[in-house]
Amino acid sequence: xxxxxxxxxxxxxxxxxxxxxxxxxxxxxxxxxxxxxxxxxxxxxxxxxxxxxxxxxxxxxxxxxxxxxxxxxxxxxxxxxxxxxxxxxxxxxxxxxxxxxxxxxxxxxxxxxxxxxxxxxxxxxxxxxxxxxxxxxxxxxxxxxxxxxxxxxxxxxxxxxxxxx
Numbered sequence: 001x002x003x004x005x006x007x008x009x010x011x012x013x014x015x016x017x018x019x020x021x022x023x024x025x026x027x028x029x030x031x032x033x034x035x036x037x038x039x040x041x042x043x044x045x046x047x048x049x050x051x052x053x054x055x056x057x058x059x060x061x062x063x064x065x066x067x068x069x070x071x072x073x074x075x076x077x078x079x080x081x082x083x084x085x086x087x088x089x090x091x092x093x094x095x096x097x098x099x100x101x102x103x104x105x106x107x108x109x110x111x112x113x114x115x116x117x118x119x120x121x122x123x124x125x126x127x128x129x130x131x132x133x134x135x136x137x138x139x140x141x142x143x144x145x146x147x148x149x150x151x152x153x154x155x156x157x158x159x160x161x162x163x164x165x
Contacts, residue, residue: 007112009039012046015106017132019124023097024108027119028085029060034068039117041068044110051084051105051121053095058084060119063107084119097123 015021031039038044048062060082067078086094097103108120127135 004114008109009042009112009117010044010046010110012049012106012108014047015108015122015124017127017135019104019106019122019126020131021108021122021124022103023093023123025086025090025094025121025123026113027058027121029117029119030083030085031117035065036117037070038065038068039110039112046107046110049107051107053091053098056091056095058086058091058094058105058121060084060107060121063110063119084121094123102126 043066045064048064049060050062051058051060053059062079063082064078094105098105102125103123104126105121106124108122110117110119112118
């Protein structure tokens, strides 16, 4: 029976905090058998990962897929560079945007989609420390306002919640 749907393996949550995400691309990956088996076991890390363009091809570096425990001498190298599969038009867009300067390609998530391993890479620009703080404050304010709105809908005010405690 064929696999259907999306099964998340790994996410790089820190990337959304450290970078302004401009574009997101879904790519296939060229993998060896033991890498696929290790991913099916749900083991991978995107933390130090990044992508580069070399000779008109996109390569993924620094992504850690641990060796398959049942593998023998055929096991793969955990941090080897892996080729990403994209259309020529997408690659040419990426080449143009990365040549502008300041832009980098970082992996956001690794997952299985209909049985095939896919990776989501983002064209991103680095954030300064004060930008990170501002984004954190925006998120916090958004959470507080939504909390207040839900309290109003339920008929309780902030004072009622304090009295209950």
